[in-house]
Amino acid sequence: MPRGAVPDPKQIAPLVALIHQEQFTEAEQRAQSLLATFPESGVLWKVLSVAQVRLGKDGLAALRQASELLPEDGEAHRNLGAALYDRGQWAEALESLQRALLKQPDDVSTLIDAANTLRKLERPAEAVPLYERALTQDPGEAEAHNNLGNAWLELKEYQNAELCYERALKLSPGNAQIHCNRGFVRSAQRRLAEAAACYRQALASDPKLIDALNGLGNTLRDLGDRREAATLFRRAIEVDAARAESHANLGAVLFEMRRVDEAVASFKRALELAANHVPAQLGLALALRQQRRPEEAEEQCRAALEADARHVEALCLLGELRADRGRFAEAEALFQRAIDADPEHAAAAYAGIATHRRMSEADSAWLRGAEALSARPLSLAQQISLQYALGKYFDDTGQYDRAFEHYTRANESTKRYGARHDRERLRQRVSRIIQSFDGRPGASLGAAAESELPILIVGMPRSGTSLAEQILASHPAVFGAGELVYWNGAYDAFSADAARGGTAAASVATLAVTYLERLRALGGGASRVIDKMPANFWYLGLVHAAFPRARIIHMQRHPFDTCLSIYFQNFFNIGPYANDLGDLAQFYGEYLRVMQHWRRVLPANALLEVPYEALVEAPEEWSRRMLSFVGLPWDPRCLDFHQTDRVVITASKWQVRQRISKSSVGRWRNYSKHLGPLQPLAAAAPPVPGSP
Numbered sequence: 214m215p216r217g218a219v220p221d222p223k224q225i226a227p228l229v230a231l232i233h234q235e236q237f238t239e240a241e242q243r244a245q246s247l248l249a250t251f252p253e254s255g256v257l258w259k260v261l262s263v264a265q266v267r268l269g270k271d272g273l274a275a276l277r278q279a280s281e282l283l284p285e286d287g288e289a290h291r292n293l294g295a296a297l298y299d300r301g302q303w304a305e306a307l308e309s310l311q312r313a314l315l316k317q318p319d320d321v322s323t324l325i326d327a328a329n330t331l332r333k334l335e336r337p338a339e340a341v342p343l344y345e346r347a348l349t350q351d352p353g354e355a356e357a358h359n360n361l362g363n364a365w366l367e368l369k370e371y372q373n374a375e376l377c378y379e380r381a382l383k384l385s386p387g388n389a390q391i392h393c394n395r396g397f398v399r400s401a402q403r404r405l406a407e408a409a410a411c412y413r414q415a416l417a418s419d420p421k422l423i424d425a426l427n428g429l430g431n432t433l434r435d436l437g438d439r440r441e442a443a444t445l446f447r448r449a450i451e452v453d454a455a456r457a458e459s460h461a462n463l464g465a466v467l468f469e470m471r472r473v474d475e476a477v478a479s480f481k482r483a484l485e486l487a488a489n490h491v492p493a494q495l496g497l498a499l500a501l502r503q504q505r506r507p508e509e510a511e512e513q514c515r516a517a518l519e520a521d522a523r524h525v526e527a528l529c530l531l532g533e534l535r536a537d538r539g540r541f542a543e544a545e546a547l548f549q550r551a552i553d554a555d556p557e558h559a560a561a562a563y564a565g566i567a568t569h570r571r572m573s574e575a576d577s578a579w580l581r582g583a584e585a586l587s588a589r590p591l592s593l594a595q596q597i598s599l600q601y602a603l604g605k606y607f608d609d610t611g612q613y614d615r616a617f618e619h620y621t622r623a624n625e626s627t628k629r630y631g632a633r634h635d636r637e638r639l640r641q642r643v644s645r646i647i648q649s650f651d652g653r654p655g656a657s658l659g660a661a662a663e664s665e666l667p668i669l670i671v672g673m674p675r676s677g678t679s680l681a682e683q684i685l686a687s688h689p690a691v692f693g694a695g696e697l698v699y700w701n702g703a704y705d706a707f708s709a710d711a712a713r714g715g716t717a718a719a720s721v722a723t724l725a726v727t728y729l730e731r732l733r734a735l736g737g738g739a740s741r742v743i744d745k746m747p748a749n750f751w752y753l754g755l756v757h758a759a760f761p762r763a764r765i766i767h768m769q770r771h772p773f774d775t776c777l778s779i780y781f782q783n784f785f786n787i788g789p790y791a792n793d794l795g796d797l798a799q800f801y802g803e804y805l806r807v808m809q810h811w812r813r814v815l816p817a818n819a820l821l822e823v824p825y826e827a828l829v830e831a832p833e834e835w836s837r838r839m840l841s842f843v844g845l846p847w848d849p850r851c852l853d854f855h856q857t858d859r860v861v862i863t864a865s866k867w868q869v870r871q872r873i874s875k876s877s878v879g880r881w882r883n884y885s886k887h888l889g890p891l892q893p894l895a896a897a898a899p900p901v902p903g904s905p
Contacts, residue, residue, distance in 0.1 A: 228240055237268045240260060258278040259289050291313040297309060321350050321354060393415040446462045446466065460480070461479070464493065480493045497513050502534060557586065597623050601623045647807065669743075680854075765821070766821050823835060
């Protein structure tokens with residue numbers, strides 16, 4: 214057969230008929246047979262490619278041959294472009310689709326395919342006119358209306374997007390994906406209740422639509438309903454466990470629910486599925502930071518910034534990690550980079566700047582930016598962080614009524630997450646704790662460990678616990694482990710074991726061994742390890758039973774200063790009592806009740822009470838006394854605690870890097886007219902011990 218010979222049309226017609234009759238296997242076999250005779254027949258390659266694609270086979274080689282041998286055949290180029298698109302080879306797909314459009318400029322399917330490809334290449338502005346050309350040819354093409362809406366959404370032209378989705382829904386009212394896309398555009402406009410309604414409509418049509426499950430979950434998370442959001446993300450994972458987005462979303466909401474270990478597992482699963490999934494990288498970084506794994510957290514941030522050097526969330530989180538190490542100038546530079554990159558999404562950056570230094574009226578540009586951003590539609594978390602930041606600015610600049618107004622807004626907004634402080638439940642729990650340890654704990658339960666390794670620093674949050682830890686951790690024999698989550702669960706396990714009839718001494722011994730192993734792993738050979746979880750004051754009876762030789766430092770501060778400082782902080786890990794002054798007063802009263810009990814039952818040498826006001830008035834005297842109490846010699850580095858290089862992630866990370874100041878003593882007087890709910894504490898607070 215001469216080179217370039219082509220089959221007779223009579224040989225082609227039956228093959229085309231087989232394709233129309235959907236007899237693809239026979240069409241494939243006949244085409245392959247004829248190609249042995251006519252290897253350069255573009256028509257045969259085209260028939261073969263169509264048959265293979267319809268059979269679900271890899272027809273790419275045949276598609277390429279058809280496109281090359283039929284340069285004037287727009288359909289052949291379109292078929293190749295569609296196959297390349299399905300493989301994610303979008304640049305090459307676009308080239309083929311553009312060649313097809315040169316031959317068939319008004320073909321609706323080719324126009325839509327080319328526009329879709331441009332969007333995959335992040336060129337939505339070029340996609341818009343192609344969709345519009347397709348709709349000129351076929352105004353009833355619902356897919357084109359929907360995808361044009363997607364392009365407008367990517368361009369942040371929300372009204373145009375909304376109009377396109379409305380037109381698409383008129384043509385296809387039961388289309389779940391279009392309802393879902395309408396939810397996306399309303400979410401982007403922060404019309405969250407309307408967005409939720411759209412996602413619910415989508416799920417009514419298709420309960421397994423993953424985009425809608427994730428969209429509704431994220432919307433409910435923004436509205437404060439974290440539990441329902443977690444349920445939706447889990448449903449999305451049940452539908453398709455290979456979708457990284459669903460695992461990352463579940464991780465994010467678990468992290469916000471303070472379930473950090475579970476969040477880490479979800480983020481890691483997302484990254485197993487998609488190694489460069491930026492939300493999972495940053496979520497994992499946040500969780501690793503809480504687990505005191507700063508090097509690993511920074512590694513995740515850097516990976517995210519490699520993909521996008523202007524990524525606002527990554528810049529802000531890296532700034533926080535630098536601030537944790539006391540590198541505040543570097544942190545502020547990163548926060549400012551985030552603001553410069555995208556001021557409309559930089560709430561965390563504005564908050565970071567305000568948190569990590571003292572603000573002044575010279576920060577007028579910061580104030581204008583923060584106030585302008587706070588007036589925009591934001592997620593609930595962003596609203597809250599900005600209100601706390603504005604409160605900090607006005608507090609620092611002496612505008613106390615305006616400060617209190619913003620702090621109140623922040624706390625009231627936080628209540629929208631749905632968590633509520635149960636006063637009666639707390640009262641009953643404290644009573645049970647007191648009853649469980651109504652005698653001298655060490656004598657009644659026996660010594661489970663003779664170690665002197667543990668130092669516990671307890672007290673209400675914002676009572677000076679971080680300052681005390683920083684002072685002691687500046688001693689070369691001491692390691693500051695921060696706020697360890699242990700004794701709350703240990704007490705619950707001890708109580709459950711007792712309810713089952715377990716032996717108290719055996720239960721305490723088990724708890725002691727586990728805790729001691731953890732301290733040794735963290736301490737790296739230090740002779741003392743500090744656990745600075747403030748709320749361990751609830752469990753001092755159990756602590757003493759497990760470690761009779763452990764030393765407990767109790768920080769005390771004026772109740773008004775303590776409660777206001779709590780109210781003014783955007784805490785990560787604290788109960789809902791912090792968001793209401795009345796709840797704070799009740800919580801503080803229960804704290805006083807349990808501490809009075811421990812003073813009665815613990816031996817005098819187990820507990821040192823340190824008044825914050827006395828510590829800042831006479832830092833060397835009280836620092837020496839704390840060191841003597843824990844059995845260590847004096848070291849002058851403890852007076853230069855602000856220079857100690859260590860990671861601090863608590864709200865006091867900036868303050869503990871400054872020299873001691875008396876400015877926070879009596880701060881409550883600036884807010885005296887707002888303190889009505891705290892007045893019962895004026896009489897309830899115990900007398901503060903004098904200086905040594």
